[in-house]
Amino acid sequence: MLFAGVFSLSAKAQDDNVEQQNTAQRLLVADQDKNLVIGGYGQIDYNQQFGDGKKYNGNLDVHRFVLLVGYHFTDRLQVITEIEFEHVKEVFVEQAFMNYRLNNYMNLRGGLMLIPMGIVNEYHEPPLFNGVERPNVDKYIVPTTWREIGLGISGTLPGPSMKYQAYIVNGFKGYDGSPKFNGKNGLRSGRQKGAESILSHPNLSMKLEYFGLPGLNVGLAGYFGKSQSTVYNGIDKNDNQQITAADSSVVGTAMVGLDFRYIKKGLQLKGQLIYNSLSNTIQYNEFTGSDLGSSMIGYYVELGYDVLSGSGKGEQKLVPFARYENYNTHQSVEGIIAQNDAFNRSDITVGIGYWFTAGAVVKADYQRFSNAAGDGINQFNAGLGFMF
Amino acid sequence: MLKKTITIIFFFSILIALSAEKYLHTEKIINKAAKAATKIWDEYEIEIEPLDLDQSSQYYSSYDTLFRIVGGDSTLGFLVLSSAKGRFEMFDFMMVYTPETEVIDMRVMVYRSEYGSQVCSKRWLKQFYGIPSSKSLQYGSDVDALSGATFSARSLTEQVNRLNRLLRENSNKN
Numbered sequence: 001m002l003f004a005g006v007f008s009l010s011a012k013a014q015d016d017n018v019e020q021q022n023t024a025q026r027l028l029v030a031d032q033d034k035n036l037v038i039g040g041y042g043q044i045d046y047n048q049q050f051g052d053g054k055k056y057n058g059n060l061d062v063h064r065f066v067l068l069v070g071y072h073f074t075d076r077l078q079v080i081t082e083i084e085f086e087h088v089k090e091v092f093v094e095q096a097f098m099n100y101r102l103n104n105y106m107n108l109r110g111g112l113m114l115i116p117m118g119i120v121n122e123y124h125e126p127p128l129f130n131g132v133e134r135p136n137v138d139k140y141i142v143p144t145t146w147r148e149i150g151l152g153i154s155g156t157l158p159g160p161s162m163k164y165q166a167y168i169v170n171g172f173k174g175y176d177g178s179p180k181f182n183g184k185n186g187l188r189s190g191r192q193k194g195a196e197s198i199l200s201h202p203n204l205s206m207k208l209e210y211f212g213l214p215g216l217n218v219g220l221a222g223y224f225g226k227s228q229s230t231v232y233n234g235i236d237k238n239d240n241q242q243i244t245a246a247d248s249s250v251v252g253t254a255m256v257g258l259d260f261r262y263i264k265k266g267l268q269l270k271g272q273l274i275y276n277s278l279s280n281t282i283q284y285n286e287f288t289g290s291d292l293g294s295s296m297i298g299y300y301v302e303l304g305y306d307v308l309s310g311s312g313k314g315e316q317k318l319v320p321f322a323r324y325e326n327y328n329t330h331q332s333v334e335g336i337i338a339q340n341d342a343f344n345r346s347d348i349t350v351g352i353g354y355w356f357t358a359g360a361v362v363k364a365d366y367q368r369f370s371n372a373a374g375d376g377i378n379q380f381n382a383g384l385g386f387m388f
Numbered sequence: 389m390l391k392k393t394i395t396i397i398f399f400f401s402i403l404i405a406l407s408a409e410k411y412l413h414t415e416k417i418i419n420k421a422a423k424a425a426t427k428i429w430d431e432y433e434i435e436i437e438p439l440d441l442d443q444s445s446q447y448y449s450s451y452d453t454l455f456r457i458v459g460g461d462s463t464l465g466f467l468v469l470s471s472a473k474g475r476f477e478m479f480d481f482m483m484v485y486t487p488e489t490e491v492i493d494m495r496v497m498v499y500r501s502e503y504g505s506q507v508c509s510k511r512w513l514k515q516f517y518g519i520p521s522s523k524s525l526q527y528g529s530d531v532d533a534l535s536g537a538t539f540s541a542r543s544l545t546e547q548v549n550r551l552n553r554l555l556r557e558n559s560n561k562n
Contacts, residue, residue: 009440036477037477039475039476067491068476070476072500075498077499078500100421101500104496104497104498104499104508107502109502123536154502156499156505156508158495158496158508158509158510159510161506161509161510161511161512163505163506180431180518200413206501209536211512211535211536211537212509212511213510213511213533214511214515214532214536215532215533215535215536217506217536256421261536262535263532263533263534263535264532264533265528265529309528309529310526310528310529313488315542328490358538358539358542
């Protein structure tokens with residue numbers, strides 16, 4: 001009885017109603033004529049520091065321009081690539097992965113992939129965030145745009161409204177003759193970005209998201225592993241002294257991130273908290289002469305309001321917003337390293353954005369950067385952002 | 389610990405791969421949708437008959453297939469299958485309507501991209517239930533915005549508005 005509908009349909013399909021059948025055949029099969037997907041995003045910025053009685057030159061920059069090219073080989077197998085130009089002259093591959101859709105609940109994925117941590121690393125297109133520049137928590141604590149080569153699974157569960165990702169990826173390069181990590185920038189300079197990256201310890205990256213409550217998306221991410229080091233290359237497997245020395249050139253990472261996004265009518269609320277616990281930093285700093293902290297923490301909260309919401313203006317948005325950030329790459333230190341208060345930083349950003357449509361925005365904001373050592377900088381930013 | 393995790397993920401993936409269907413037929417998806425519809429009227433032996441659509445209608449798209457659900461010699465409702473565009477990929481969905489053309493069931497059948505897959509949320513889709521097809525829905529006010537899936541959710545809302553009109557145009561035909 002359950003199959004009554006099914007059988008009667010099959011009978012219809014046998015009819016000479018060819019036109020209907022063709023329409024049905026076209027339906028639900030990935031758009032065969034559109035196997036090639038082209039997209040992209042970019043941001044063009046104006047940054048102007050000011051204050052403290054000095055003159056500062058402004059900066060005009062095509063900060064990022066990224067071209068996305070994707071291709072469907074079948075309804076299940078696709079490849080996604082993104083080529084990035086940073087500051088016009090630096091070329092990177094931002095993503096290049098193959099995705100195989102096993103079913104609606106699970107994909108297998110391999111290649112150069114974004115690490116799911118915080119909000120902006122995955123959702124980094126300029127029309128998707130407020131403010132001309134990305135939050136600094138997503139620069140110093142989560143080293144956006146953070147991507148490495150790896151493989152794993154991802155999927156969405158429509159019933160419990162959950163999304164998951166789990167990947168084995170290559171980790172940061174901590175040492176290649178000189179230290180890549182330091183107190184000020186944390187792990188940022190250790191990103192390998194898939195460029196002739198070296199592997200000595202695979203890392204694990206996971207994220208779970210829940211979107212079952214209206215307007216809310218909550219994420220919990222974890223990243224665990226060790227940094228990579230060139231010192232291991234070519235040393236004798238049985239030489240414990242050399243291995244111990246090589247072990248001193250790596251640090252262990254346990255990063256945990258909690259984030260949320262909430263939209264209700266015009267209201268936009270966003271926030272994230274990222275904590276990174278590093279091990280072996282005494283040995284690392286002694287071996288390399290660096291000043292890496294043993295833990296880092298960063299958080300931000302952001303409030304925005306779309307004043308055009310509900311006015312029937314379609315995709316147009318006008319969003320004043322304010323964001324407070326705190327990030328400390330020397331949350332704690334070990335050994336002889338002294339805690340540097342200048343690395344305990346707070347930013348206040350106040351600004352506005354106007355969206356012509358969902359994919360095109362003009363933005364302007366004022367930022368105040370300060371730190372626990374008492375220094376401060378004022379900056380005005382204006383910019384254009386787009387995605388298509 | 390890492391090795392163990394790798395092994396677990398690997399075997400889990402293999403297991404799923406083996407149990408997954410090799411590929412999805414259009415017909416298979418229609419059958420799946422029809423099965424969902426039969427569950428709603430399990431007291432009837434139902435049939436689904438394709439509606440002959442007026443392709444010159446401004447509301448018609450080549451992705452659409454509309455069915456009349458018939459049981460016990462009367463129209464029990466309608467089944468609508470179509471596709472909407474996410475940021476990059478098309479995704480397929482189905483809706484079941486009452487004879488008065490109100491949505492009573494809605495599901496995303498195939499979602500091809502990782503981007504915006506939150507649109508599959510059953511809870512979010514329930515917002516469309518029971519709303520008269522004559523009402524034009526606005527994303528973000530009538531329909532809650534969906535964080536992380538703006539493109540897919542907005543596009544689906546627009547498709548529902550369009551399909552509501554298309555169904556009303558065609559629901560009285562035989």
